[in-house]
Amino acid sequence: MFALTSGRGSRAGEAGFVLPRWLRRPARLVQRVRIGDFEAPPFAATMATAFLFAATGLYGGLQGGHMDEVVQATTARIGFAIGDVKIAGNVETSEIDVLQQIGLDGWTSMVGFDVSEARQRIAELPWVESATVRKVYPDTLEVILRERKPFAIWQQGSQLSVIERDGSIIAPFTNPRHASLPLVLGVGANEAALGFIRKVGGVGELGDRVRAYIRVADRRWDLRLDNGITIKLPEREPDEALAAVVRLNAQYQLFDRDIKAVDLRLDDRVTVGLTEDAAEKRNAVIEQHLAARKKGARI
Secondary structure: OOEOOOOOOOOOOOOEEOHHHHHHHHHHHHHOOHHHHOOOOHHHHHHHHHHHHHHHHHHHHHHHHHHHHHHHHHHHHHHHHHEEEEEOOOOHHHHHHHHHOOOOOOEEOOOOHHHHHHHHEEEOOOOOEEEEEEOOOOOEEEEEEEEOOOOEEEEEOEEEEEEEEOOEEEEOOOOOHHHOOOOOOOOOOOHHHHHHHHHOOOOOHHHHEEEEEEEOOOOEEEEEEOOOOOEEEEEEEEHHHHHHHHHHHHOOOOOOOOEEEEEEOOOOOOOEEHHHHHHHHHHHHHHHHHHHHHHHHHO
């Protein structure tokens, strides 16, 4: 059986090294090649140097644990750097804040960019409920925000905060655009506001005239109307008190009178507090009436 040996010039009778069958064809090709006839292609030295540097950098990255940085730098410089960020769904959140959370440096690579970490950083912004971040090759990031919905402004002491329907704080009140939101005041007002505001809104036109919902001792509510009148509601069964004050207003135009408060906390009576001017006028009328009675009695 023919076998390719390690030396072409082996003498008869000498034992030679027999190559395995799968190496015999490549070995024949190598034997036919003469090094002197081989001509290096143009720029071979440059290519070899570049390959050496690349291999060195790859080895250094692997050994030093900086492979992510190597991949980022390499892919960014061959055309995969993030060049455009498209942001949608933001009303309260500025694009600058989103870009800062993403943390681009001009050479951030699409290949090594972690969209999961970017989502988490963007979700830390006050108004952001959730975020979707998607790569669109070769160089674009798409960011879609879902923002939290403002429901009311909560005042506690001198601090004003925009809150959600469940009472959780979104951010400090700084934007005049939110000035039309309901104003709730007091401890516990943020958590109890949703149900009560709905209740007041369902009673005639009263809800349109309320400018502030005041939580008292986290037990009951006062209403401050647009003309400064305060309606004091009982702790129990405020629905009946609300219906009663609406009937009184329809019958006596109560809210258009010179009064400062309507107290409905007692079941058997309604107490109306006059303004200072109205009280002075009332006292003057009473004094005149008493003086006239005394004069008539002497006659």
